[in-house]
Amino acid sequence: MLSGIDAVALHPVRNAVTFACLVAMLVPYVAGVAVARGLLDAARGAIDAGANVYVRAQRFGMAVPMPLSIREAVAEIDAVERVTPRIVSPLVLGVRGEHALLVGVPADLVPLAEERVRGRLFKPGATHEFVMGEALASSLALDVGARMPPFYRSARGERVATIVGVFPDDASPWLGRMVFTSLETAAWIANEDRAVTQLLVACENENTAAVTRAIEQLPLATLIAPGTGLRLQATTRDELELLLPREIFHRESALQLLFMLVFAMGIPLVLVTSGLGDRGRRRETGLLRATGWRVDEILARAVIENVAIALAAASASIVIAWAWLELGRGAGIAPIFLRAEAAYSTSALPYRMTPLPVLLGVTIALMIVLAGSVTATWRTASVAPSETMR
Amino acid sequence: MANSVGRSLRDDALSATQPHVDVRNVSRVFHDRRRGVICAVNAVSFSVRHGEFVAVRGPSGCGKTTLLRVIAALDRTTSGDVILDGHPYSAASAGELTIVRRRLGLVFQDPVLIPRLTVWENVTYPLIPRGYARRARRTAARTVLERVGIADLGEARVELLSGGERQRVGLARALVTTPELVVADEPTAHLDADAARQIRSLFTELTAHVTVIIATHDADLAGAADTILELDHGKSATG
Numbered sequence: 001m002l003s004g005i006d007a008v009a010l011h012p013v014r015n016a017v018t019f020a021c022l023v024a025m026l027v028p029y030v031a032g033v034a035v036a037r038g039l040l041d042a043a044r045g046a047i048d049a050g051a052n053v054y055v056r057a058q059r060f061g062m063a064v065p066m067p068l069s070i071r072e073a074v075a076e077i078d079a080v081e082r083v084t085p086r087i088v089s090p091l092v093l094g095v096r097g098e099h100a101l102l103v104g105v106p107a108d109l110v111p112l113a114e115e116r117v118r119g120r121l122f123k124p125g126a127t128h129e130f131v132m133g134e135a136l137a138s139s140l141a142l143d144v145g146a147r148m149p150p151f152y153r154s155a156r157g158e159r160v161a162t163i164v165g166v167f168p169d170d171a172s173p174w175l176g177r178m179v180f181t182s183l184e185t186a187a188w189i190a191n192e193d194r195a196v197t198q199l200l201v202a203c204e205n206e207n208t209a210a211v212t213r214a215i216e217q218l219p220l221a222t223l224i225a226p227g228t229g230l231r232l233q234a235t236t237r238d239e240l241e242l243l244l245p246r247e248i249f250h251r252e253s254a255l256q257l258l259f260m261l262v263f264a265m266g267i268p269l270v271l272v273t274s275g276l277g278d279r280g281r282r283r284e285t286g287l288l289r290a291t292g293w294r295v296d297e298i299l300a301r302a303v304i305e306n307v308a309i310a311l312a313a314a315s316a317s318i319v320i321a322w323a324w325l326e327l328g329r330g331a332g333i334a335p336i337f338l339r340a341e342a343a344y345s346t347s348a349l350p351y352r353m354t355p356l357p358v359l360l361g362v363t364i365a366l367m368i369v370l371a372g373s374v375t376a377t378w379r380t381a382s383v384a385p386s387e388t389m390r
Numbered sequence: 391m392a393n394s395v396g397r398s399l400r401d402d403a404l405s406a407t408q409p410h411v412d413v414r415n416v417s418r419v420f421h422d423r424r425r426g427v428i429c430a431v432n433a434v435s436f437s438v439r440h441g442e443f444v445a446v447r448g449p450s451g452c453g454k455t456t457l458l459r460v461i462a463a464l465d466r467t468t469s470g471d472v473i474l475d476g477h478p479y480s481a482a483s484a485g486e487l488t489i490v491r492r493r494l495g496l497v498f499q500d501p502v503l504i505p506r507l508t509v510w511e512n513v514t515y516p517l518i519p520r521g522y523a524r525r526a527r528r529t530a531a532r533t534v535l536e537r538v539g540i541a542d543l544g545e546a547r548v549e550l551l552s553g554g555e556r557q558r559v560g561l562a563r564a565l566v567t568t569p570e571l572v573v574a575d576e577p578t579a580h581l582d583a584d585a586a587r588q589i590r591s592l593f594t595e596l597t598a599h600v601t602v603i604i605a606t607h608d609a610d611l612a613g614a615a616d617t618i619l620e621l622d623h624g625k626s627a628t629g
């Protein structure tokens with residue numbers, strides 16, 4: 001029935017307000033969910049590129065550096081192919097306090113393609129050479145060849161570091177704020193001379209479970225010293241895949257909840273707006289009834305009118321959300337999902353628009369608008385149409 | 391063709407024996423919170439022949455509008471019945487009353503027009519549920535607008551019309567479905583003398599083809615009627 005579509009233009013104020021309300025509710029939801037999905041993808045990708053088992057040390061439930069002697073013990077476990085130590089330490093750099101993540105790794109294990117790095121990778125040893133993400137470099141106004149002011153002090157005095165390479169950060173939001181350096185330099189900076197933050201253990205896939213068990217059963221009392229309270233925590237890639245995105249999932253479900261809440265509050269709002277010009281609408285409904293429209297025909301007209309509005313609002317929301325993420329780089333969304341200390345770069349906020357949440361949004365939009373206007377129409381249409389003859 | 395002639399012969403036979411509209415002892419009582427029980431129409435009876443022009447006359451508040459609403463199937467009676475072509479309203483379901491409304495043309499005191507639509511769209515809005523396509527509606531509009539003398543206003547927006555023009559649009563909308571019965575509630579009440587005269591002459595032309603029941607203050611309009619029904623406090627004062 002085209003009359004329903006035509007009817008959209010008959011109540012421009014009411015319909016424009018309804019449209020605007022829906023868009024205001026849908027855009028943050030669509031954009032937020034898309035970012036959550038994008039971050040999940042990025043996190044999964046990052047994990048898949050890594051090792052089979054991650055080992056960290058804990059004391060009384062807190063993450064602590066792990067003595068390097070453990071590395072040798074783990075390397076000796078059957079089926080373990082390679083053990084890569086890694087030092088990870090948060091840094092605050094520059095006068096504006098830029099958050100960054102220092103990652104010390106053996107030079108041949110930097111997760112970067114060398115040809116993509118402007119400049120070169122760092123040399124092994126305590127060379128004090130940095131390779132950093134573009135976002136961080138530009139916010140510090142530093143480039144290849146620049147010297148970092150002595151931002152770190154340790155018991156051994158001060159050292160000036162040189163930036164030898166800068167890499168593009170379009171791969172993941174975290175990469176952009178990372179500073180890669182040699183294991184030795186990182187140990188020097190983090191003051192963890194004979195310790196590392198984690199071990200990346202590579203083994204055949206089918207041995208993952210056995211290796212994990214063997215690591216957790218290592219006799220730490222004889223390896224280090226009795227009574228240190230140190231415990232090893234070995235996490236498989238699969239487990240990590242479950243663990244790592246949990247926070248994002250968490251925030252996504254919080255967002256879903258928030259969305260429901262907003263929508264719940266939106267219902268009365270839309271009810272009010274659909275009551276805009278209610279008098280005119282009542283007269284119109286009465287007129288239609290008086291001139292021979294059946295109640296179901298009037299309802300069909302209202303349903304089509306409002307479905308058209310809801311669909312238009314949903315399409316507009318998708319386009320606006322996309323523009324926000326793609327052209328506006330999701331300004332304002334990233335902090336919902338990523339803590340500031342996570343040292344991410346927003347130049348590459350990943351997002352993925354999936355049909356399901358979009359559909360859900362559209363459905364809810366439809367339900368609300370229909371609930372708002374169709375009930376109102378039904379109420380006026382089902383009473384005697386005598387209103388018109390006054 | 392023969393069939394349709396046969397039918398019209400039979401219809402003529404019917405109309406000779408049966409009134410078009412039979413109002414039987416109709417009462418309509420309102421329960422108003424402040425004013426209590428209001429008997430707006432009190433045991434009114436009269437019948438209208440096919441093609442008859444009936445004027446319902448009486449002071450403001452005497453129940454004219456209420457009576458017309460009941461006849462136009464916009465409102466139910468409290469007691470009594472209206473019988474249209476032998477079919478009593480009291481036995482009709484809500485859906486059947488809608489069918490009844492489709493056979494009527496209604497003209498209101500203020501011709502409730504839908505803003506933002508053009509004249510021709512307003513006039514043919516009742517044709518939409520009758521399944522007319524846009525093109526067919528346009529054609530129907532042209533004919534009926536010509537009949538009420540505003541053929542040139544088809545594309546005008548209704549907000550811009552004068553009172554007399556609005557009432558002509560209302561009349562055109564009532565006629566677009568080619569009804570057998572036109573019910574009009576004070577169609578000239580809000581018009582100046584000139585516009586009222588024009589509407590009046592349209593109604594007198596109309597009565598050549600259809601049954602007309604009209605409520606009016608207007609002595610001239612009532613004077614053109616075949617029968618005048620005087621209402622006073624909901625009761626009929628004349629036959």
Ligand SMILES: Nc1ncnc2c1ncn2[C@@H]1O[C@H](COP(=O)(O)OP(=O)(O)O)[C@@H](O)[C@H]1O
Nearest residue numbers: 420422428430449450451452453454455456457
């Ligand atoms: N819906 C209603 N509820 C209560 N009282 C009504 C209603 N409609 C009409 N009335 C009352 O019924 C009486 C007749 O009204 P109406 O039929 O409009 O008179 P008229 O059209 O002759 O001026 C008036 O007293 C009016 O106030």
Ligand SMILES: [Mg+2]
Nearest residue numbers: 454455575576
């Ligand atoms: Mg009246």
